Amino acid sequence: MGSISFNHVFKRYKGESRPAVNDFHLTIEEGEFLVLVGPSGCGKSTTLRMLAGLEEISSGELYLDGRFINYVSPKDRDIAMVFQNYALYPNLSVFENIALGLKLRKTAKHEIESRVKRVASILEISHLLERKPSQLSGGQKQRVALGRAIAREPQVFLMDEPLSNLDAKLRAQTRAELIKMQSDLKRTTVYVTHDQVEAMTMGTRIVVMKDGVIQQVAEPRKLYDEPANVFVAGFIGSPQMNFLNGTIEKNEEEYYFSNKRMKLLLPEAFGRRFEQARKTVRSVILGVRPEHVILKPGSSDEVNTVTGLVHMTEATGADSYVYVQLGSYLLIARTNPEQIYATGDVVSVAFMMNKIHFFDESTEELIGSDEA
Amino acid sequence: MMLMLRRLRAVSPFQVVLITLFTGLALFMSLPIVFIFNHAFKPQNELFLFPPRFFVRHPTLHNFETLFLHASNATVPFTRYLFNSLIVVSLTLISVVVVSTMAAYVLAKYEFHFKQLIMSLITLSLMFAPETVSIPRYLVINGIGLNNTYLGHILPSLASPVAVFMLVGFISQIPRDLMEAARIDGAGHFGIFVRMILPLSVPAIATISILTFQGVWGDVETSTLFMQKETMRTLAFYVNSLLSGLQNNVAGQNMAAAAGLLIFIPNLIIFLLFQRRVLETMVHSGIK
Numbered sequence: 080m081g082s083i084s085f086n087h088v089f090k091r092y093k094g095e096s097r098p099a100v101n102d103f104h105l106t107i108e109e110g111e112f113l114v115l116v117g118p119s120g121c122g123k124s125t126t127l128r129m130l131a132g133l134e135e136i137s138s139g140e141l142y143l144d145g146r147f148i149n150y151v152s153p154k155d156r157d158i159a160m161v162f163q164n165y166a167l168y169p170n171l172s173v174f175e176n177i178a179l180g181l182k183l184r185k186t187a188k189h190e191i192e193s194r195v196k197r198v199a200s201i202l203e204i205s206h207l208l209e210r211k212p213s214q215l216s217g218g219q220k221q222r223v224a225l226g227r228a229i230a231r232e233p234q235v236f237l238m239d240e241p242l243s244n245l246d247a248k249l250r251a252q253t254r255a256e257l258i259k260m261q262s263d264l265k266r267t268t269v270y271v272t273h274d275q276v277e278a279m280t281m282g283t284r285i286v287v288m289k290d291g292v293i294q295q296v297a298e299p300r301k302l303y304d305e306p307a308n309v310f311v312a313g314f315i316g317s318p319q320m321n322f323l324n325g326t327i328e329k330n331e332e333e334y335y336f337s338n339k340r341m342k343l344l345l346p347e348a349f350g351r352r353f354e355q356a357r358k359t360v361r362s363v364i365l366g367v368r369p370e371h372v373i374l375k376p377g378s379s380d381e382v383n384t385v386t387g388l389v390h391m392t393e394a395t396g397a398d399s400y401v402y403v404q405l406g407s408y409l410l411i412a413r414t415n416p417e418q419i420y421a422t423g424d425v426v427s428v429a430f431m432m433n434k435i436h437f438f439d440e441s442t443e444e445l446i447g448s449d450e451a
Numbered sequence: 452m453m454l455m456l457r458r459l460r461a462v463s464p465f466q467v468v469l470i471t472l473f474t475g476l477a478l479f480m481s482l483p484i485v486f487i488f489n490h491a492f493k494p495q496n497e498l499f500l501f502p503p504r505f506f507v508r509h510p511t512l513h514n515f516e517t518l519f520l521h522a523s524n525a526t527v528p529f530t531r532y533l534f535n536s537l538i539v540v541s542l543t544l545i546s547v548v549v550v551s552t553m554a555a556y557v558l559a560k561y562e563f564h565f566k567q568l569i570m571s572l573i574t575l576s577l578m579f580a581p582e583t584v585s586i587p588r589y590l591v592i593n594g595i596g597l598n599n600t601y602l603g604h605i606l607p608s609l610a611s612p613v614a615v616f617m618l619v620g621f622i623s624q625i626p627r628d629l630m631e632a633a634r635i636d637g638a639g640h641f642g643i644f645v646r647m648i649l650p651l652s653v654p655a656i657a658t659i660s661i662l663t664f665q666g667v668w669g670d671v672e673t674s675t676l677f678m679q680k681e682t683m684r685t686l687a688f689y690v691n692s693l694l695s696g697l698q699n700n701v702a703g704q705n706m707a708a709a710a711g712l713l714i715f716i717p718n719l720i721i722f723l724l725f726q727r728r729v730l731e732t733m734v735h736s737g738i739k
Contacts, residue, residue, distance in 0.1 A: 133631050154637040166628035170650035179646075183637035227636070 081267035088139035114282030159228035352447025372412035379427035491712035514709035555618030
C-alpha cells in the first residue's frame with residue numbers, strides 16, 4: 080500500500096531547452112516520509128505535481144503499488160494533496176471543505192458525517208466546522224487543509240510547502256504535529272520544502288534537488304555527515320559549511336592539504352580515500368562545518384593550526400558564530416558563547432580533522448567516503 | 452458624540468476635498484433619475500414649460516391615467532407587450548449567463564488551439580457599434596426565418612462578447628490551486644465549473660446580469676427590425692412608439708413620461724438587487 084516508483088522520469092516544458100525534471104529515478108517505500116528539498120526552481124514541486132497527476136510526464140514511467148499511473152487522472156490515483164496556500168474552497172464551510180472529496184466519491188452520508196467529525200476532533204477544529212475559510216486564521220486554514228487530506232484516507236499524502244505561510248512559532252508546532260500524525264497514520268508522505276530545517280527534522284529520507292537533477296538521496300544524518308557534493312554540503316546545515324580551495328600533496332607516505340595560507344597534515348583515512356580515487360595530487364575543495372572549527376584566542380604554532388583575525392561575531396543565545404578572516408576566506412566557526420571574541424582579535428584556527436570533507440574541484444563531487 | 456468627533460478628526464484635508472468632489476459627482480450623475488421621477492408626475496403644462504424644470508410643482512397622477520386608458524384601448528393589449536418583455540428578458544438573461552460563464556471558464560483556464568484567435572475575435576467584436584451590424588444581422592435572422600419568433604429576440608443577444616470578456620478576466624483570477632484541489636478531490640471539469648467557478652464568479656455574473664438586463668429590457672431595435680407582428684413586440688418598443696410615429700407627439704408626451712418611469716423601475720430594482728450581491732460576495736469571497 081502506497082509504494083511509489085519513478086522510473087527515469089523527465090519533465091520538459093514547451094519552449095524551454097533544459098528539462099524541469101531531469102531523469103528522476105527513485106523508489107519510495109510504503110509508509111515512508113520522503114522530503115524533496117532544494118532551492119526554488121529546482122523541480123521539486125514539478126515532481127510532486129507529476130505524482131499528483133496535475134502535470135503530464137514527458138517521458139519515463141510512474142508506478143503506484145506496481146500500477147502504471149502515467150495517464151491515470153488525479154482523482155483515480157488515491158492520493159491527497161495539501162497546497163502551499165491551502166486552496167480551501169472559499170464558498171464552502173469547513174465541514175463541506177473536508178467532506179467534498181468524500182461526497183464526490185459517493186461515500187454514504189452518515190459515513191461522511193462520522194469521518195469529518197473524527198478528523199475534526201483529531202485536528203481540534205470541531206468548533207470551526209460551520210465557518211467559512213475567510214473566517215479562519217492561517218493556522219486554522221492549514222488544519223482544515225490537512226483535514227481534507229486525512230478524511231479521504233488516501234494511500235499517499237502529498238504536501239507542497241504546507242508550512243511556509245505560517246509564522247515561525249506555529250510552523251515549529253505544526254511541524255511536530257505533522258511528524259506525529261505521519262507516524263500514527265503510517266501513510267506514505269511526499270513532502271516538498273525549500274527549508275532545510277523542515278527537511279532534516281521531518282524526513283525519513285531526503286532528496287536534494289538542483290536544476291531538476293537529484294543531487295543526493297539519503298537519511299538526514301547521512302546527508303549531513305556525508306554530503307555527496309559541494310551543493311548538498313552547502314545547502315544542508317545553517318550557517319553553511321565553510322569551503323576552502325587548495326591542493327592535495329603527497330610527501331612520502333603522508334598527505335597534505337595546502338594553499339597559500341595553510342598546510343594541513345591529513346589523517347591516514349584520507350590517504351586511503353585518495354588512493355581509491357586514484358589521483359594523488361590535484362585541486363580540491365575542503366569543506367568543514369562551523370561546529371568542526373576550533374577557535375582559540377591568540378596565535379599558535381601548533382601543527383595544523385592557522386592564525387586569523389576575527390571579522391565579526393553573531394550571538395544567537397545558545398551559540399556564538401565567529402567569522403574569521405583567513406586571507407581571502409571568511410570562515411565561520413561555532414563557539415561557546417562564554418568565550419567572547421571581539422572584532423580584530425587574533426585567533427588560532429584548527430579543524431576536527433576527522434570531520435572535514437574533500438570535494439573534487441572540477442566535478443564538485445565528494446572524494447571517497449567511508450563506504451567506498 | 453466623542454467617537455464621531457474623533458472620526459472626523461481622522462479625515463485629512465485631502466480626503467475632505469475628495470469626498471466633496473465625489474459627492475458632487477454622484478449627485479450630478481443621479482440627476483437623470485431625479486428627472487425621470489419628477490417628469491412622470493408633471494401635469495401637461497409643466498411638461499412643455501420652457502426653460503424646462505427639474506422638479507415638479509403640482510404633482511398629478513393624470514399621466515398614468517392617460518397611459519392606462521390608452522393602453523387598454525390599443526389593439527394589442529399592454530399586457531402582451533409586458534409578457535413578451537418578461538419572456539425575452541428572462542430567457543436571454545439565463546442563457547447569456549450559462550453560455551458566457553461556460554465559454555469564459557474554458558477560455559480562462561484551459562489551453563487549446565486557436566484560443567488566442569478566439570479571444571482576439573471576441574475583443575474585436577467589442578469594437579463594433581451595434582448599428583454597423585444591423586443589416587447583416589437582419590439578413591441572418593431573416594435567412595434563418597426567425598422573424599416574429601422569441602428566438603429572434605433571444606439569439607442575437609445570446610452571444611455577448613462583453614459578458615465573455617468580463618468573465619474571462621474574472622475567472623482567470625481564481626487561483627489554479629483551487630481547481631487542482633477539486634480535481635484531486637474527485638471533481639471532473641463540469642464538477643469544478645458548477646461547484647467552484649460558478650459560485651466564485653457571482654460578482655461578475657451579477658454585473659453581466661445587470662448589463663444584459665438593461666440591454667434587452669430597453670432594446671427597441673429587435674422589435675422594430677425583426678418583428679413585423681405587433682403581438683411579438685416588447686414593452687420598450689411600445690413605450691417608444693408613444694412618442695414617435697403613429698401617435699400625436701404632443702398628446703403622447705404625458706404618457707411617455709409616465710411610461711418612462713414605469714419601464715425604468717425594473718432596471719433600478721435589478722440594479723439594486725444585484726449590486727448588493729456584488730458587494731456581499733466581494734466581502735465574503737476570501738479566496739486568499
